[in-house]
Amino acid sequence: MRTWKEFVKGIYKENPVFRLMLGLCPVLAVSSTVNNAIGMFAAATFVLVCSNIVVASIRKFVPAKIRIPIFIIIIATFVTIVEMVMEGFFPALYESLGLFISLIVVNCIILGRSEAFASKNGVFISIIDGLGMGIGFGIAMILIATFREVLGNGTWLGIRLFGENFEPVLLMVLAPGAFLTIGFLIAFINWFENRRSASQ
């Protein structure tokens, strides 16, 4: 069924972070704790789905030459909405995500999906694609955040996991830990894919 295929492809086969290598800046920056990762996942998926809806609705009227600035304006509008909602209702999350909420507007995933998919397909299937990509993005972020928070802080979502004597690996919550984690994760996925295609 086409709907299910479009939804699932964003989660593994065409995972925007691990396979398409898009939207890397927020992934590494906000994945220091799982809480931040979930917040960013919600914000980015909201912007992605809403902008996909609008772009798919107006796709027949947009002149090809100026489509990119138009997509950018649409995405920027939704990002401004998310910024204001977050500042009002989730101030703690707004403080810790800071700059990266505004940077959702230059997230390559959102502009990329508008350009590659929503501008060429109907509204319903664009929603499904947006949801799939958003969930894939979220899974990637939460996975990296899990490694970084558990090893670097001894907690997961704020719940203390190890005993009093656990010495956290401070490196993991800092910048180098993020790079190393995503490097090893992509290498693992590549290795897994190589073995799968070798055995087929």
Added chain:
Amino acid sequence: MDFQSLLIISVGAIFVSNFVLHKFLGLCPYVGVSKQLDSAVGMGMAVVFVMSMASVVTWSIYNYFLAPTESNVLFNVFMKGQGEPPDLTYLRTITFILVIATLVQFVEMVIQKVSPGLYRSLGIYLPLITTNCAVLGVSILNIDANYNFIQSLVNGFMSGIGFTLALVLMAGLREKLEMADVPKAMRGAPIAFIMAGLMSLAFFGFVGLKF
């Protein structure tokens, strides 16, 4: 002019708080373009130019059109200086990104005229400077840190230099890496990220730098 603050901003932007290795801004071209030294240098120069110009233009637009101050141009022209200045700061994201998109279009046209070789080698990555987190990032960071005009310009320029430094270092390392025996699963992006992690660790040594 406060030279000490400018010096602190410069050293901070290039070494202590490097845009790519510490702030995670500008990663997409970092992984994509840094395979060869020449294109890395060209990309870096283009980004420095765009970042400097974007800092200046966005700072001016924010402080003279959006911020609720006495010198707000819209306030003086339409409301004739009476009452409260309007608070249009929520338009920050939209106006900044439109300014950056226009600037990048302009830079693309200039490069196409002046150096077609560079234009061809940068390929798709030149218009992608629009979606480079570093450019929008430095514009917003200038506002959040309440810099004045000169400080914004210096921050934009030096952050671009920091980005170029990280990019050129990575390109040099990756050229050498072509001849190394990398495990199959690690080839390409994974080993680049691990190298970036090690470089980031090295740059953390600058955190204690003080004046």
